[in-house]
Amino acid sequence: MKTQLELARDDLVSEEMRTVSNFEHIELEVIRTNVANGTVVIIGGSRHGSKPVGVGEGLTSKVNASIGTSTDIIDVGLEIKKAKAAEEGGADTLMELSVGGDLDMIRREIIAATSLPVGTVPLYQAFREATDRYGDPNKLTEELLFDVIERQCADGVAFMAIHCGINLYATERLKSQGYRFGGLVSKGGATMVGWMLANNSENPLYEKFDRVVEILKRYDTVLSLGNGLRAGAIADSLDRAQIQELIINCELAETARDMGCQVMVEGPGHVPLDEIETSIILEKKMSGGAPYYMLGPLVTDVGAGYDHITAAIGIASSSRYGADLLCYITPSEHLALPNVEDVIVGVKAAKVAAHAGDIVKLRGKIDKRDLDMSLARRDLDWEKQYSLALYGQDAREIRDSRSPKIDNHCTMCGNFCALEKANQYFL
Ligand code: SF4
Numbered sequence: 113m114k115t116q117l118e119l120a121r122d123d124l125v126s127e128e129m130r131t132v133s134n135f136e137h138i139e140l141e142v143i144r145t146n147v148a149n150g151t152v153v154i155i156g157g158s159r160h161g162s163k164p165v166g167v168g169e170g171l172t173s174k175v176n177a178s179i180g181t182s183t184d185i186i187d188v189g190l191e192i193k194k195a196k197a198a199e200e201g202g203a204d205t206l207m208e209l210s211v212g213g214d215l216d217m218i219r220r221e222i223i224a225a226t227s228l229p230v231g232t233v234p235l236y237q238a239f240r241e242a243t244d245r246y247g248d249p250n251k252l253t254e255e256l257l258f259d260v261i262e263r264q265c266a267d268g269v270a271f272m273a274i275h276c277g278i279n280l281y282a283t284e285r286l287k288s289q290g291y292r293f294g295g296l297v298s299k300g301g302a303t304m305v306g307w308m309l310a311n312n313s314e315n316p317l318y319e320k321f322d323r324v325v326e327i328l329k330r331y332d333t334v335l336s337l338g339n340g341l342r343a344g345a346i347a348d349s350l351d352r353a354q355i356q357e358l359i360i361n362c363e364l365a366e367t368a369r370d371m372g373c374q375v376m377v378e379g380p381g382h383v384p385l386d387e388i389e390t391s392i393i394l395e396k397k398m399s400g401g402a403p404y405y406m407l408g409p410l411v412t413d414v415g416a417g418y419d420h421i422t423a424a425i426g427i428a429s430s431s432r433y434g435a436d437l438l439c440y441i442t443p444s445e446h447l448a449l450p451n452v453e454d455v456i457v458g459v460k461a462a463k464v465a466a467h468a469g470d471i472v473k474l475r476g477k478i479d480k481r482d483l484d485m486s487l488a489r490r491d492l493d494w495e496k497q498y499s500l501a502l503y504g505q506d507a508r509e510i511r512d513s514r515s516p517k518i519d520n521h522c523t524m525c526g527n528f529c530a531l532e533k534a535n536q537y538f539l
Contacts, residue, residue, distance in 0.1 A: 113159070115332040118372045120148035128157035132166035137477075146170065150369040151401040153376055155205060155334050156229025156270040163227050165204050167376065168403035172474065173431040173466040175202070176231070176405070176439045177459050180209035181218060182449045188218055192225045194455045199226050201459035202502070205271070205437070207231040211240055211299070220267055229270035231336065234261045235300035235317075239307075249303055250310040257316060262327050271334035273378060274324060275300045276317040277361035278340040280308055286341065286353040294345025294382065294413070301340020321364055325373045334374040336405055337361040342381030345413055349383045350390065362398035369402070376403035376437065383409040383426060389433045396434060403436040410441060419445035420458045424465035431469025438466055464502055491539075492520050492531055 119126050125144055132154055133140040143166065146152035152168035167174050177198035179191050191210065198206055206228040210218045215237045223230050238260040242252035264272065275298070283305050286292070296302040308315055317324055328335050341357040343349045361377050368375040377399050379391055388409065395404045408423040409430060415422035423441030430438060442450040442458035450458065470478055481500055488496035494511065498504035514523045521529035 113330075113332070115329055115372055115374055116147055116154045116157070117150065117369070117374050120144045121372070126154075126157070128154045128164035131157075131164050132171070136166060136171050138170060142170070147374075149401070150365075150375065151403070153334050153374040153403050155231075155374075157332075159332055160229055160268045160270040161223065162229040162268075162270055165229055167405075167437045169401060169436075170474075171436065172478065173427075173435065173470050174204035174437045175427075175459065175462040175466050176205045176207055176437055177201070177203035177455060177462075178207040178209050178439060179222070179450070179455065180207070181212040183212040185449045186213040188213065188221060190452070191218065192221060193452050194450070195222050195226045195228075197452050197455045198459050199228050201456050202463045203228060203440070203459045205229050205231060207233070207273070207439070209233055209236065211236050215240060216263070216267075219264065219269070223268050230268070231271040231273065232264050232269050233273045233275075233300050233338065234264050235275055235304060235338075237264070239300075239303050250307050252307060254316045254320070258320075258323060258327065261324065265327060265331040265333045269331075269333055271336050271376075272328065273300070273336045273338040274317055275304050275338035275340040276315070276321055276324060276364050277337055277357040278304050278308075279315050279318040279360060282341060282353060282356040282360060283308060285356045289352050292343075292345065292351065292353070293347040294343060296341070297344030297381070298338070298340040298342055300338060301342070304340060318360070318364075321367065322371070325368050325371045329371065329373045332374065334376060335368050337364055337368075337375065337377045339378040339380060339407065342379070342407065344382055346382045346384045346411070349380060349387050354380065355394070358395060359398060362395065362400075362402070365399040365402040369400070376405050379404055379406040379435070380409050381407055382413060383411065385411050385425070385429055388426065388429045392430065392433045392435055404434070405437040405439070406430045406435045407439045408441050410445075416446055417443060419443060420454075420461040423458075424461040427462050427465035428468040431466045432472040433469075434473060435469075438462060460503055460506075467502060490531055490535070492529075492535075 133143045156162035157164035179194040208222045238257045239249040341353045409426035410422045411426045427438045440458040440462035442454035444450045485500040501507045
């Protein structure tokens with residue numbers, strides 16, 4: 113069976129392309145062309161038992177929510193609740209990142225519980241199984257690693273973050289620059305670096321990259337080239353190690369695309385506001401326009417407890433400069449495993465931020481909703497405001513909880529409602 117990329121290259125149009133075209137209000141031929149040239153990927157669809165989601169050039173920015181057990185908190189029911197909360201909150205994709213418990217069972221239950229395309233990081237399970245079997249993650253074998261990737265694809269995983277770009281050369285950059293202020297913050301990245309150094313061997317995901325691509329192609333699982341050396345501190349943003357991995361990932365993106373595999377590239381992490389645009393320009397230019405999946409980014413390191421806000425600022429800026437898929441961050445980032453409330457707050461903050469960026473990125477194409485909201489607000493048309501707000505029910509509940517004496521305005525200014533006053537003279 114052909115991938116969406118191969119179909120598009122053969123001038124064929126799929127149901128998934130049609131769905132994306134309708135959702136984005138973009139001509140089908142434009143979608144097909146961009147899937148064919150790799151600037152758009154379609155994640156999920158009928159082969160994955162999920163809705164298809166378009167990510168890339170000219171499309172609205174999408175938001176990913178990550179869930180999953182830790183080794184300390186293993187509660188499958190809670191993760192299912194979080195998956196459902198993320199979907200209800202408006203997430204476009206879901207990453208299932210469990211490391212504790214029966215990983216095959218948890219993944220299958222999460223995929224069954226949501227209509228969102230589900231992504232994974234197969235290195236987590238590979239290192240977990242190596243630890244279970246041999247008592248040491250560094251004893252992970254190539255065969256086990258590729259078996260886990262194939263097993264996850266066969267379960268219907270729609271996209272996979274795979275750390276192919278961390279090789280010995282990139283790791284050398286980390287040593288030569290004297291490590292980092294924020295250390296290594298990618299679980300998959302740090303463990304793979306440990307594996308390479310302990311075994312004095314090249315990363316098999318880099319060395320046998322063709323094999324990775326062949327497996328993902330068979331299932332049309334989108335390859336997301338993982339950012340294992342991503343900066344986990346704004347002081348480390350754009351350092352040599354991160355850029356080296358980005359260069360390698362962009363080269364690999366070209367190879368995967370040539371082989372007919374849908375591919376995107378992952379970015380950081382922690383990035384100060386003035387480096388976000390640079391990060392996006394570099395990725396787009398070096399990868400030939402592959403969709404960019406940014407993790408956050410967080411724009412300051414001191415927002416603990418409020419990192420959904422530091423990420424929302426980064427997401428708005430990233431979306432504005434052309435990032436395509438943005439990973440949410442929850443208030444418990446850096447502190448604890450998120451609970452259901454954290455997931456809801458994280459998704460909503462990220463969606464609002466992505467929309468703010470899209471107003472600029474897609475100037476003229478999505479502004480009508482904001483304009484209609486302005487008019488409804490001016491006209492004190494509350495029902496219309498609720499219908500246009502990204503989270504209308506939340507807006508309704510806030511107003512209803514503090515009702516005004518006169519229904520027209522709200523309790524913010526009460527009888528001094530500026531709109532009510534000015535409207536008398538101008539409407
Ligand atoms: S009372 Fe104030 S905040 Fe509320 S609608 Fe009128 S002007 Fe706006």
